[in-house]
Amino acid sequence: MxxxxxxxxxxxxxxxxxxxxxxxxxxxxxxxxxxxxxxxxSRFHIVLDYHYNLGLSQRIGSQTQGRNETYRMGGNSLHLTALYDFTEKFSAGAGIGADRYTNTDFNTFPVYAAFRYRPLSRIPAAYVYTNAGYGLFKSVNIYAGWVGDLGIGYQYMLRKHFGLNFQLGYNLKEFAGIESYAYDPSTGQTTFLGKKSAVRHSVSFGFGLVF
Incomplete structure (x- = not known):
């Protein structure tokens, strides 16, 4: 049984x-x-990126400085970008950043438009990007000027609104309104020569979080 x-x-x-x-x-x-x-x-994302900008050269007025043991040009930046996926391949948005360039030292707060394009259907996480904007909030230690980025990236989403973002690109930054002076040691007088602009060329390495 x-x-x-x-x-x-x-x-x-x-x-x-x-x-x-x-x-x-x-x-x-x-x-x-x-x-x-x-x-x-999921089409709308917020991206928080950190970039290290390895300076290659810098031009101030008519003088150009290359990267060497004296001028180890660098920089750190933190960018917050809002992006919307209009199609599977194209995204666009806007952002704001806080950038600190070193040797020579400059501070800038750029506001920019951001564009991304994913050309490879087999690798949808890979993209090319470009940013274009202008530095605001000009003061004694903060410089205005145009800013531009161009490069490649990879965005790996772990969840619907959480992922990792990697970028490698070229960074162009202008620092406008740099005051120039000439010092005469014989008289001890300093003469104001006017204002100049500096342009920095850098390789940018980025890592960030996507929400």
Whole structure:
């Protein structure tokens, strides 16, 4: 009697498992579909990036300074960008940054437009990018001027609104309104010569978070 009962329960359990495998519960299917759909349709992202700008050369007025042991030009920047995916390949948005360039030292707060294009269908996470903007909030230690970026990137999403962003590119930055003086040691007088602009060329290495 016990053997027949065990056989019956085992057969009933196997039948139940087979039925669930062939016809899963309706309550499980929509949740999976919604999750997949939301992941694909997530178009708006906020990106917080850190960049290290390795300076290659800098021109102040008519003088050009190359990178050497004396001029180890560098820089650190933090950018906050809002992006919208208009299509599967093209994204655009705007952002604001806080940049500190070193040797020579300059501070700037750029506001910029951002554009991304994903040319490779097989690698949708890879993209080319360009940013164009202008530095605001000019003061004694803060410089205005045009800013531009051009490069390649890779955005790896771990969840719907969380991922990693990597960038490698070229950074061009202008620092406008630099005051120039000439000092005469024989008289001890300093003469104001006017204002000049500096242009810095850098290689930019970026890492960030996507929300």
């Amino acid at each position: 016990m053997t027949r009962l065990m056989s019956f329960l085992l057969l009933a359990g196997c039948t139940s498992l087979a039925s669930q495998a062939v016809n899963p519960k309706s309550s499980d299917t929509p949740a999976l579909q919604v999750s997949t759909s939301q992941l694909k349709n």
